[in-house]
Amino acid sequence: MVPFLLPALAVYTLIFVYPAFDAIRVSLFQWNGFTTKMTYIGFGNYQHLLSDPTFWVSLRNTAVIAIGGGVGIFGLAFFFSAILQREIRGKKFFRALMFFPIVLPGVGVGMIWQFVYNRSWGPLSALLNAVGLESFDQTWLGPKLIIPSLTIAVIWTYMGFYLVILMAGIDKIPKSYFEAARMDGASEWRTFWLVTLPMTWDVLVVAMVLWLISAMKIFDLIVATTFPSPPRSGFTMTIFVWERAVGAYTPVFELGYATAIGVVLLFCVVLGVAVLRLITRRERIEY
Amino acid sequence: MRIRKRATAIVAALTLALGAAACSGPVAAGGSGGDSGGKTKIVYWSMFSTGEPLQQLMQAATDRFMKENPDITVEINWAGRDVLTKLQGALNAGQQVDIVDHSNDRVRSAVVLTNQALKLDTYLQQPAYGATSGKWLDQFTPGSVQAFAEKDGVYEIPRDVYVSGIWYNTKLLSDAGLKAPVTGMTWDQFTQLLQTLKAKNPGVSPLGADGSLDFYNNWWFSYLAIRLAGLDAFKKAAYDKTGALWKQPVFLQAAQMVRDLQDAGYFQKGFEGSVYPAAQAQWVNSKTGMMLMGAWLPKEVEAQAPKDFKMDMFAFPNVAGGKGNDLVEYWANVYSVLKNSKHPDAAVKWLKYMSSPNGAGGEMAKNGFPTALKDAPTPATHVAQAEVLSKYKVMGQRGGLNDEVPKYMTEVFNRCDDRFFLMQSNPSDFISCLSDGTAKFWSSNTPPATR
Numbered sequence: 001m002v003p004f005l006l007p008a009l010a011v012y013t014l015i016f017v018y019p020a021f022d023a024i025r026v027s028l029f030q031w032n033g034f035t036t037k038m039t040y041i042g043f044g045n046y047q048h049l050l051s052d053p054t055f056w057v058s059l060r061n062t063a064v065i066a067i068g069g070g071v072g073i074f075g076l077a078f079f080f081s082a083i084l085q086r087e088i089r090g091k092k093f094f095r096a097l098m099f100f101p102i103v104l105p106g107v108g109v110g111m112i113w114q115f116v117y118n119r120s121w122g123p124l125s126a127l128l129n130a131v132g133l134e135s136f137d138q139t140w141l142g143p144k145l146i147i148p149s150l151t152i153a154v155i156w157t158y159m160g161f162y163l164v165i166l167m168a169g170i171d172k173i174p175k176s177y178f179e180a181a182r183m184d185g186a187s188e189w190r191t192f193w194l195v196t197l198p199m200t201w202d203v204l205v206v207a208m209v210l211w212l213i214s215a216m217k218i219f220d221l222i223v224a225t226t227f228p229s230p231p232r233s234g235f236t237m238t239i240f241v242w243e244r245a246v247g248a249y250t251p252v253f254e255l256g257y258a259t260a261i262g263v264v265l266l267f268c269v270v271l272g273v274a275v276l277r278l279i280t281r282r283e284r285i286e287y
Numbered sequence: 288m289r290i291r292k293r294a295t296a297i298v299a300a301l302t303l304a305l306g307a308a309a310c311s312g313p314v315a316a317g318g319s320g321g322d323s324g325g326k327t328k329i330v331y332w333s334m335f336s337t338g339e340p341l342q343q344l345m346q347a348a349t350d351r352f353m354k355e356n357p358d359i360t361v362e363i364n365w366a367g368r369d370v371l372t373k374l375q376g377a378l379n380a381g382q383q384v385d386i387v388d389h390s391n392d393r394v395r396s397a398v399v400l401t402n403q404a405l406k407l408d409t410y411l412q413q414p415a416y417g418a419t420s421g422k423w424l425d426q427f428t429p430g431s432v433q434a435f436a437e438k439d440g441v442y443e444i445p446r447d448v449y450v451s452g453i454w455y456n457t458k459l460l461s462d463a464g465l466k467a468p469v470t471g472m473t474w475d476q477f478t479q480l481l482q483t484l485k486a487k488n489p490g491v492s493p494l495g496a497d498g499s500l501d502f503y504n505n506w507w508f509s510y511l512a513i514r515l516a517g518l519d520a521f522k523k524a525a526y527d528k529t530g531a532l533w534k535q536p537v538f539l540q541a542a543q544m545v546r547d548l549q550d551a552g553y554f555q556k557g558f559e560g561s562v563y564p565a566a567q568a569q570w571v572n573s574k575t576g577m578m579l580m581g582a583w584l585p586k587e588v589e590a591q592a593p594k595d596f597k598m599d600m601f602a603f604p605n606v607a608g609g610k611g612n613d614l615v616e617y618w619a620n621v622y623s624v625l626k627n628s629k630h631p632d633a634a635v636k637w638l639k640y641m642s643s644p645n646g647a648g649g650e651m652a653k654n655g656f657p658t659a660l661k662d663a664p665t666p667a668t669h670v671a672q673a674e675v676l677s678k679y680k681v682m683g684q685r686g687g688l689n690d691e692v693p694k695y696m697t698e699v700f701n702r703c704d705d706r707f708f709l710m711q712s713n714p715s716d717f718i719s720c721l722s723d724g725t726a727k728f729w730s731s732n733t734p735p736a737t738r
Contacts, residue, residue: 033375034401048731054702118565119557120574142498142560143709226562231499232705243697246372249502250701251396251693255375
């Protein structure tokens with residue numbers, strides 16, 4: 001057994017375990033990445049991080065996208081799964097349509113949303129103005145609304161993917177359970193709450209874990225929507241790492257500090273997943 | 288059992304071998320010494336991507352150089368704008384890179400201040416490409432090389448050079464009966480011009496800005512602060528360990544002047560959320576009248592501008608009683624030769640060719656790129672730049688702070704300015720942010736040795 005596992009283990013160790021642990025080592029240094037000279041500063045980068053206002057903005061934005069986006073994605077995914085569960089015409093087409101955004105490259109999706117949110121010639125502002133709702137027209141990518149706007153773009157992009165996962169779980173529930181609920185006079189909501197949700201709980205938890213990890217690492221969609229330089233009010237943790245590591249426009253090359261942010265991000269992901277697993281823990285239902 | 292043991296040994300050996308290969312020493316691009324077939328090979332990592340106008344021009348010039356110098360092969364990596372990011376990995380892996388280019392502030396942070404650049408003073412005193420006497424330095428406009436020099440010498444060779452100023456749509460201004468002098472416009476004249484433009488063209492915003500870029504947003508305050516207080520006072524405030532110098536009334540006045548422009552509605556609606564290059568697109572389509580921008584603007588908008596679109600530039604307006612009215616920002620895209628180059632002479636020979644009238648230097652100017660070369664023609668779009676340079680003293684970006692203390696700019700200046708420029712804080716909160724942020728920053732950072 002061991003000999004056959006060894007190559008995979010070695011590769012995994014070399015390309016994942018070692019860099020992950022080495023990142024912790026690098027985060028203890030002041031380093032610009034251009035030379036081999038690294039200055040050991042202990043937990044200096046972490047101390048600095050705690051007093052860096054941009055870090056807290058990035059952390060808050062990441063949390064808003066993860067939680068707000070998660071609520072939107074799973075709320076809509078359940079809503080559409082309830083609709084698509086029925087025998088309706090074009091069911092497969094609609095399912096494919098909703099899945100479609102995830103197939104598109106993040107950069108392309110970002111460009112689409114940059115166009116949608118453009119206040120001068122974007123369709124959203126044009127529509128609001130055309131139907132007499134000028135007062136609702138906003139600076140969508142301005143500091144006040146950029147995170148909600150980006151969260152909507154994120155929901156649009158990822159909802160279809162989680163819809164497909166949830167529908168796969170729902171399809172596994174024996175039809176007789178729904179029929180029995182219907183015969184007992186249960187409403188749609190009660191059927192969802194007492195049959196669909198408990199029966200798909202394990203699938204939902206896995207999907208939520210996947211979403212949390214994706215949300216914490218989200219990068220391309222936001223960068224592309226705000227390319228070439230995401231505004232500070234729209235910084236997430238990954239964008240903050242990027243800005244500090246390679247100096248977006250102001251030439252800051254702080255690879256040590258950026259690595260410390262990356263380590264904190266890794267810690268946040270692990271902590272987030274652990275908390276999610278803890279609060280979603282319940283008895284397994286078998287059928 | 289024996290077979291199993293042998294299998295274990297083979298797998299272990301293979302794994303070790305793979306690991307050893309992966310962890311082995313630096314691999315040079317195209318050979319350990321960078322030479323092949325008796326030729327000297329130099330490697331240039333470029334900020335351009337394949338297909339860009341300057342890339343094509345430089346590739347053609349390099350091909351000619353190799354024809355003239357059959358003993359030298361130039362390998363070019365068209366790495367694009369994130370060339371320096373890629374360079375981080377390459378240098379650590381020991382890969383051969385002899386020349387790199389980017390904007391002077393980026394090259395300085397990445398290569399010069401990390402002690403990886405070659406000092407070029409001796410080469411600058413030698414004859415230019417193809418010459419047997421004279422100095423290479425004399426090919427450049429006086430002061431243009433020195434503008435990017437360090438205290439101990441020259442590490443960067445300027446290629447295309449730019450100032451920043453107010454770019455305007457000439458038709459919009461002339462239709463409104465307005466004229467803009469290239470230099471010496473006062474702030475009152477400027478605001479009068481904005482007012483007239485707005486009154487005569489209600490559908491046009493006098494000013495355009497892409498609020499998504501913090502390093503563009505900070506132009507307005509930094510220029511006004513320097514105009515009013517002077518460069519020394521501006522820099523002193525930035526380097527003040529107590530941060531108290533930002534609280535001088537003159538800086539609040541500068542912030543208030545920016546806010547007055549915004550309150551008067553001179554910027555386009557929604558500029559706070561405008562993502563680059565949306566404001567430029569509006570400008571070339573006559574939806575806005577002017578932009579505070581670097582002189583790379585003509586090339587940036589070339590493809591999207593209507594054929595009949597005409598533009599020009601004037602220097603940032605002067606302020607009454609100002610102490611920094613004679614200054615203009617000046618910077619360049621520069622080349623730097625890496626210190627660990629095995630063939631510095633060949634690398635510099637190529638640089639000399641690229642900055643010679645017969646190499647890329649002369650052609651660049653003909654193709655609309657302003658260069659630092661003395662005898663190169665001034666592109667039609669940059670006549671105003673030449674006039675500004677002849678009358679104003681040059682300073683670095685944001686008074687030089689951008690390349691002296693980029694970390695300060697990111698962590699304090701741009702952070703505070705962005706909130707202010709995007710209408711999230713008022714002038715006095717902005718000044719407090721600068722003051723508190725500066726004090727906090729210098730409590731844990733050491734000021735660098737300046738030029």
